[in-house]
Amino acid sequence: FYTSTDQTRPLPLWCASQPGLIAPLLGLQFDPEVTALTSTPAYKADRQYWLPGDRSVFREIRLLLPNRFLDLSNGQVLRYWPTCPPEKLSLSEAVERSAAILEGTLRAITRRHPVTVPTTAGIDSRMTLAGSRDVSDRAFYYTFVCSSLTAPDAADVAIPAALLPRLGLTHHIVECPDQMDEQFEECFMRNFPLAHRVWGRLVQGFYEHIPDGHVRLTSAVSEVAKQYYGAYYGSRLTGAGLARMTKRGETEFTRRAFDEWIEGLPGRGDAQTLGYDTLDLFYWEQRAGCWAAMNFTESGVVQEVMSPFNCRDLLVTMLGVKPQLRCPPSFKLQMEIIRSLWPEALSLPINPKAALPMLVRIKRAARRTVKSALLKSGMWKRRENPVG
Numbered sequence: 001f002y003t004s005t006d007q008t009r010p011l012p013l014w015c016a017s018q019p020g021l022i023a024p025l026l027g028l029q030f031d032p033e034v035t036a037l038t039s040t041p042a043y044k045a046d047r048q049y050w051l052p053g054d055r056s057v058f059r060e061i062r063l064l065l066p067n068r069f070l071d072l073s074n075g076q077v078l079r080y081w082p083t084c085p086p087e088k089l090s091l092s093e094a095v096e097r098s099a100a101i102l103e104g105t106l107r108a109i110t111r112r113h114p115v116t117v118p119t120t121a122g123i124d125s126r127m128t129l130a131g132s133r134d135v136s137d138r139a140f141y142y143t144f145v146c147s148s149l150t151a152p153d154a155a156d157v158a159i160p161a162a163l164l165p166r167l168g169l170t171h172h173i174v175e176c177p178d179q180m181d182e183q184f185e186e187c188f189m190r191n192f193p194l195a196h197r198v199w200g201r202l203v204q205g206f207y208e209h210i211p212d213g214h215v216r217l218t219s220a221v222s223e224v225a226k227q228y229y230g231a232y233y234g235s236r237l238t239g240a241g242l243a244r245m246t247k248r249g250e251t252e253f254t255r256r257a258f259d260e261w262i263e264g265l266p267g268r269g270d271a272q273t274l275g276y277d278t279l280d281l282f283y284w285e286q287r288a289g290c291w292a293a294m295n296f297t298e299s300g301v302v303q304e305v306m307s308p309f310n311c312r313d314l315l316v317t318m319l320g321v322k323p324q325l326r327c328p329p330s331f332k333l334q335m336e337i338i339r340s341l342w343p344e345a346l347s348l349p350i351n352p353k354a355a356l357p358m359l360v361r362i363k364r365a366a367r368r369t370v371k372s373a374l375l376k377s378g379m380w381k382r383r384e385n386p387v388g
Contacts, residue, residue, distance in 0.1 A: 004062045005075040011060055013075045017297055019056040020193040030193070031059040033253040038194065040249040047198045050291035052248050053257025057193045065261075066289040079264055081312075085275025089320035095336045097317045102131040103341060105308040106217075110135040113215045113304075116206075117141050119160035119171070123334050123350045124219035128308060129167075130341035140214060141169050144205055146176035146198075155352055163348045176205030192298055199298050207302040215304045220292040222309040225318035226334075227327035228287070229279040236270065237262055237278060246286075261286065280319060 001019045003011040003026070014022045022028070034057050043049050054062045054077075064070050067081040089097070106128075109115060117132055117139045119125050132139050143160050157173070164171040180188060180200045184207070188200045206216065229245060239259030243250045248258075265281070267273040273281055296305040309315065318326060318333060326333040331350075338345050 001056055001061050001063055002070055003060055007060050013072065018192060019058050019061040022061055023058050028058045028060055030057050037249050037251055037253055042247050042249045048196060048291065050294065052254045053261050055257050063290065066285045082274045082276055086316050086320045091321055091325055091333060091336065094317055094321045094333055095340055098314060099337050099340045101311060101314045102127065102308055105311060106131045107135055109215060109306060110138040114138045114213060116210050116214045116216045118218060119143055119164065120156040121159035121351050123331050124222045126338050126345055126350060127222065127334055128217060128219045130338040130345045131308065133342045136169055140172065140211060142172040142174045144174040144176055144202060146201055147178050159348050166347055167344055174205050174209045176201045180204050188301055191301060195298060199295060203299050203302055215306055216299065218305060218307045219309065220295065221288050221307045224280060224284045224288055224315050225326050227280065227323055228283045276319060277323065
């Protein structure tokens with residue numbers, strides 16, 4: 001975070017990991033527009049909220065987004081990437097390169113520190129697990145259980161509990177409290193304006209149950225390569241469209257913040273930006289650059305956090321394959337990376353679906369049949385511009 005030069009009153013240039021460290025020094029108050037935004041139903045319903053654009057809770061303080069640098073001589077922010085299209089790769093080339101980077105990154109971090117490896121039923125944590133094969137003796141494998149987030153009988157607990165022993169590893173359960181202890185909450189909330197209380201519960205669980213001196217790994221950021229927001233078929237992106245898509249609240253504040261992000265793109269809102277899907281860049285710079293970055297920082301109260309996917313070489317390599325090879329439902333690229341690193345890690349399914357009641361399955365099948373018939377008859381058309 002840094003003090004912005006785009007303000008009516010000049011401020012000295014300050015930089016910090018949290019805006020709350022700067023604000024008291026300069027006598028800053030919460031931005032009324034942010035307060036209004038976080039009071040909307042969309043934000044109140046989202047316990048893992050993030051602010052749009054490069055905004056912070058203080059108007060005079062901005063967040064330095066990914067792929068930019070801050071010029072300390074004048075306080076200006078400049079984008080330095082992307083500058084050219086990604087190299088187009090075959091599936092086998094991308095798998096070989098990605099697996100080598102992931103495995104090498106995990107080997108490098110474990111030479112410096114023991115690590116904790118979160119394991120769930122998901123594909124992202126399975127990639128991290130597979131990449132840790134050669135350094136598993138330096139790793140503490142766990143699944144957290146937190147009421148309203150992860151139920152004790154959920155697949156995210158059951159799958160790793162069965163899988164890890166098959167791989168010769170010990171599975172640990174990290175139980176998080178239903179609410180933060182008073183003393184822990186005071187410390188956690190004091191450090192972070194608008195801190196995520198649900199994350200505070202997780203962090204307290206890590207503090208109480210994870211061995212000291214470990215770096216906590218996370219598989220966050222890997223979603224950059226998964227077409228999280230889907231493909232974009234419209235002609236131009238708009239701030240209003242992004243506000244609707246992300247459910248950040250369709251306020252003037254949100255639209256303006258996203259419009260400014262679009263204006264900073266080399267293509268100024270085209271569906272493709274120098275060969276990259278613009279919505280992939282949006283996830284990289286907005287959700288990963290805001291939401292995931294805050295998760296890392298808030299967790300830093302009790303331990304260091306690191307994602308092996310927070311690596312430009314790895315992300316660009318994964319983005320170099322055709323989108324259909326790295327997105328749902330098959331996630332072909334991710335599955336092949338796991339298979340190349342630790343085939344046995346696929347001995348149990350990824351995100352198995354619970355059996356649906358018969359009535360629900362009949363209703364869904366009926367809807368699909370009617371929708372297919374309407375498409376063929378021309379009475380119903382696919383939405384061509386879901387974002388603009």
